[in-house]
Amino acid sequence: MLSRKQKHILLKFFSMFSVVRGYNILVVVIAQYLTSIYILAHDKPLKEVVFDINLLVLVLASAATIAGGYIINSFYDSEKDLINRPVKSRLDRLVSQNTKLSFYFVLNFIAAVMASYVSFKAVIFFSLYIFGIWLYSHKLKRMPFIGNLTSAILTITPFFAIFMYYKNFETVIFVHAIFLFLMISMRELTKDLENIKGDIAQNYITIPVAYGEKTSKVMLTILALLTLVPAYLLLFKFQVGYMYFFFYLSIFLLIIFLFLLWRSKTKIQYLILHNILKFIILAGVFSILLIDVSVILNRI
Secondary structure, three states: OOOHHHHHHHHHHHHHHHHHOHHHHHHHHHHHHHHHHHHHOOOOOHHHHHOOHHHHHHHHHHHHHHHHHHHHHHHHOHHHHHHHOHHHHHHHOOOOHHHHHHHHHHHHHHHHHHHHHHOHHHHHHHHHHHHHHHHHHHOHHHOOOHHHHHHHHHHHHHHHHHHHHHOOOOHHHHHHHHHHHHHHHHHHHHHHHHOHHHHHHOOOOOHHHHHOHHHHHHHHHHHHHHHHHHHHHHHHOOOOHHHHHHHHHHHHHHHHHHHHHOOOOOHHHHHHHHHHHHHHHHHHHHHHHHHOOOHHHHOO
């Protein structure tokens, strides 16, 4: 049996884990390594990539920065989350705002120190990334279009860090990045539809608030159609191995998404749409393994 003090500590841990969304950070870490192994450094031996200390430091610095970003975002959105995510908000509030802010500064300091191990340019990069996250959380996310665009850019920024490290400028990488960017943009706009009630209450001028649900649905439809362009290129113009299964699945799910989108009116319905997009993004991370199923044997 756990003592009361142990239970309290455990609850605090789960609260902070919820605030920093540890599960999302784990997915980003896995995605960065898979992207390095299969796409950005596909011509290097597997051991050289996996045991690259500089890559590890960049990934850990990214994780610390993202965790700090979730904390500062939670800090500014605390009132809105009481409306949009009441259960999660109650768990998050088990840790005081002062503790969260202290942890936020510690995480950013750790990220800067780790980046300094790689290079001064890495320090500048992560400093700008940290500032960008703060600016988005403090002000930009309340602006329609700018907030959505900034959020999508900040989400893919950790991959840009390792992209610059390997300096691989193959066209296929940019096509993958465009596909991911469009999917994330769709997810952000769908999330705005899902959270419209809290946004109105807290005076967040998002696209659904400013222009209405119908306009948001039209924009989502356009984004979904645009997503077909990089999907087509990756299917028929580039070698992606067995990852073609993922792109066909994505197209199928996007058709379902659009079918449900124009019939959705409630928060639950928009949550389902949000989860469809999250599944596509998550499946995309692990389907990178399908680019070359023999990589473990051939590159050790």
